[in-house]
Amino acid sequence: MKKHIVIIGSGPAGLSSALYSIRGGHTVSLLTGNNFGGQLSSITDLGNYPGVENVSSGVELAKIMRKQSEDLGTKFITDSMTKIEQLDGVFKVFLADDSFLKCDSVILAMGVLxxxxxxxxxxxxxxxxxxxCSVCDGFFYxxxxxxxxxxxNSAISDALYLSRQCSQVYIVIRKSHxxxxxxxxxxxxxxxxxNIKVLFETSPHNFLKDENGIVGLSIKDNRNNSIEDLQVDGIFVAIGHIPNTENVKKFIDCDEDGFIKxxxxxxxxxxxxxxCAGDIRSKTYAQVIIACGLGAQSAIECDExxxxL
Incomplete structure (x- = not known):
């Protein structure tokens, strides 16, 4: 009997789980959230993802993956989950307007922030x-x-991408390596x-601004605590991510950092x-190919x- 699966998240894990779930004969609804593609939307180089030589970016790959499952019947909903409740074996996935979707199973793939x-x-x-996001905003600089x-890796990839458009790119690195x-x-x-200059052992000290926004970045030399001002028009932050699990922490067991166990x-x-699939899963390597594999695994285990029932 056909069951209803709600997938929360439209990154590589969510898109992969949607494809496997719809091919498994189920009714599938996918909540895209505010950022379709998740981490794919910020990837400029897919050089470590096999078999996609002619796919230029993560955005393009996300669109291809969406079409695959959408053509088979996956319903894509541009909305976010606010909470999940369970009653008598039925899940309710609540949306921003307090409406909800009823389903038999849920796959969490909200990714990271x-x-x-x-x-x-x-x-x-x-x-x-x-x-x-250098891909989203690099054009403006x-x-x-x-x-x-x-x-x-993310910071370097951002810098390389920006170097093709910007006059000068400074990489500010706290450590000596x-x-x-x-x-x-x-x-x-x-x-x-x-046009890339690497500044090891430096930390951002404060932002230089005027009424229109950023005009520079004040940096501190971690070796002698001296301060230097960089005249830049844009600052791209790439210091890691935190799990997007705030809305499920009270319902699902998470580790001390907020990743889902x-x-x-x-x-x-x-x-x-x-x-649960993708980067929000506790102790998971943050790689597109791993997220896709976990998405497929979550769909198979969900089907089982x-x-x-």
Missing amino acids: PRKLGLADEENLTGRGISY QKKPVAVIGGG WAKNVEQILIDKVDNTK TVIGSTQTDKNGIF FLQT
Whole structure:
């Protein structure tokens, strides 16, 4: 008998689980949230994702994945989940307007949110010179100097992408070295890009602004505490992510950092009938291909659960 599955999240995990669920013969509704594509929307280089040589960006891949499951009948809903309730074996997934979807099973794939710097005026200056997405906002800084804050793969990828549009790109890194998981191929590209300058052992101190927004970034040398001002028009923050689990923390068991706990080797949460896939799953490597695999696994395990009803 056909069952109804609600998938929350439209990143690679959510899109993969939708495809597998609809092919499994179920009715599938997917809540896209405010950012269709999730982390895919901020990826400029899919070089470590096999078999997509002719796909130029994460946005393009997300559109292809959506079409695959939408053509088979997946219903995409541009809305977000506010809470989940369960009564007599039926789940209610509440939306922003307090309406709800009834379903037999839920797959959580809300992804992660960018970690903020925590400096004064950061919220007020977001969209006025501060950004967390180079793909989304890089266009606005063509032929202008910008700074990227962070020392991981995401920060380097952002810097390389921006270097093709911006006059100068500064990478502000708190430590004396790149993050341990940084790919050497990316480091080599940075070293060979003339308009990228790497500032090791420096930290953002405060934002320089006028009535229109950002006009620069004050940075601190962590070796001697001296302060220097960078004249930049844009600041791109790439210092990691936090799980987008605020609306389920009271309902689903999460770890101390807010990531959702699952049964070892499974995507099953502590609530029977609710599964979890992608970057919000505790102790998961944040890679597109892994998120896709977990999305497929969650759909298969969800189907096995539904067969018992």
